[in-house]
Amino acid sequence: MFSAASSIFLTSLLLLLSNTTPTLAACTRADLLAAASNFVTAVSTGTVTSLPLSTTNFTYQENNKPATLKNTAVFAQPLKIDLSRSTADTVACASYTLIVSASGSNKPYVLATQLRHSAGDDGTSAITLIDTIAATTGSLFFNASKTLGYLRNESWAEITPEAARPGRELLKKVGDAYLDMWTDRTAADSIPWGTDCERVEGSQYTRPCGAQLPRGGSQRNNGNRRYVIDEVVGSVDVLCSFDALGSLPDSHEIRVEGGKVKYVHTVTV
Numbered sequence: 001m002f003s004a005a006s007s008i009f010l011t012s013l014l015l016l017l018s019n020t021t022p023t024l025a026a027c028t029r030a031d032l033l034a035a036a037s038n039f040v041t042a043v044s045t046g047t048v049t050s051l052p053l054s055t056t057n058f059t060y061q062e063n064n065k066p067a068t069l070k071n072t073a074v075f076a077q078p079l080k081i082d083l084s085r086s087t088a089d090t091v092a093c094a095s096y097t098l099i100v101s102a103s104g105s106n107k108p109y110v111l112a113t114q115l116r117h118s119a120g121d122d123g124t125s126a127i128t129l130i131d132t133i134a135a136t137t138g139s140l141f142f143n144a145s146k147t148l149g150y151l152r153n154e155s156w157a158e159i160t161p162e163a164a165r166p167g168r169e170l171l172k173k174v175g176d177a178y179l180d181m182w183t184d185r186t187a188a189d190s191i192p193w194g195t196d197c198e199r200v201e202g203s204q205y206t207r208p209c210g211a212q213l214p215r216g217g218s219q220r221n222n223g224n225r226r227y228v229i230d231e232v233v234g235s236v237d238v239l240c241s242f243d244a245l246g247s248l249p250d251s252h253e254i255r256v257e258g259g260k261v262k263y264v265h266t267v268t269v
């Protein structure tokens with residue numbers, strides 16, 4: 001009697017909770033990719049400030065430092081976009097967009113940007129964070145047109161069948177292990193390297209990418225890691241402070257195909 005009553009009570013409580021817990025309406029894959037696409041358009045027209053930015057909680061961060069979108073920001077000018085590609089993280093309510101601007105009249109850029117959104121409980125998809133690593137002339141191995149040539153050759157199609165997609169935990173583990181290679185001598189061998197993997201570090205191309213890896217040696221772990229994980233295309237992007245080599249603003253993006261690393265991209269300032 002007591003236990004039947006408490007289980008009914010629990011059931012009602014759970015129903016109540018599930019009804020009142022805000023649904024993450026703005027965090028579907030389609031909505032995140034649509035927001036990322038609007039971001040790309042706004043970058044091309046220099047109108048990023050007119051995106052739906054949260055009025056109560058918005059931060060713009062450029063190269064790991066809080067900044068303002070006006071005047072000096074990379075996004076204060078229209079940028080010619082030669083290539084863009086976005087991924088979505090429905091758990092973190094975030095997206096990652098890679099933009100290459102190589103052929104415009106402005107300075108060339110390779111931009112690694114994560115957008116984060118409010119949880120959507122107010123039914124909106126306001127952007128709370130624009131987090132950009134902006135590489136340009138003078139950045140590590142920078143040559144935007146060369147980078148563009150490599151990236152145009154890659155396939156970032158959705159991984160099919162669904163059962164072949166890498167899980168979120170594996171993707172996070174691979175992203176972390178990659179960044180740990182400089183401080184942890186066992187990290188490199190924990191990564192499932194594909195025999196045909198390609199790395200584009202700035203504009204420096206390496207294939208296969210699993211040869212000649214760092215195996216510890218640095219005292220400083222790469223910190224301040226921010227993740228966008230997309231199981232559908234098998235990718236993880238980690239923005240970080242590359243402290244192992246001197247606090248460099250950095251993005252590492254990895255695609256896993258068939259359980260193995262296929263592509264690695266780095267954008268480092």
Ligand SMILES: *[C@@H]1O[C@H](CO)[C@@H](O)[C@H](O)[C@H]1NC(C)=O
Nearest residue numbers: 057058059116117118128129
């Ligand atoms: C503000 O936005 C940031 C970045 O998305 C998020 O981490 C933080 O939780 C938000 N704060 C509040 C009070 O919603």
Ligand SMILES: *[C@@H]1O[C@H](CO)[C@@H](O)[C@H](O)[C@H]1NC(C)=O
Nearest residue numbers: 142143144145146147149203
């Ligand atoms: C970039 O690389 C291309 C080759 O892909 C080369 O022709 C060009 O001179 C390089 N640009 C700079 C600024 O080094």
Ligand SMILES: *[C@@H]1O[C@H](CO)[C@@H](O)[C@H](O)[C@H]1NC(C)=O
Nearest residue numbers: 146148149150151152153154
């Ligand atoms: C792109 O792929 C084609 C065909 O495989 C190849 O000929 C070309 O050299 C590749 N371009 C670059 C920049 O790797």
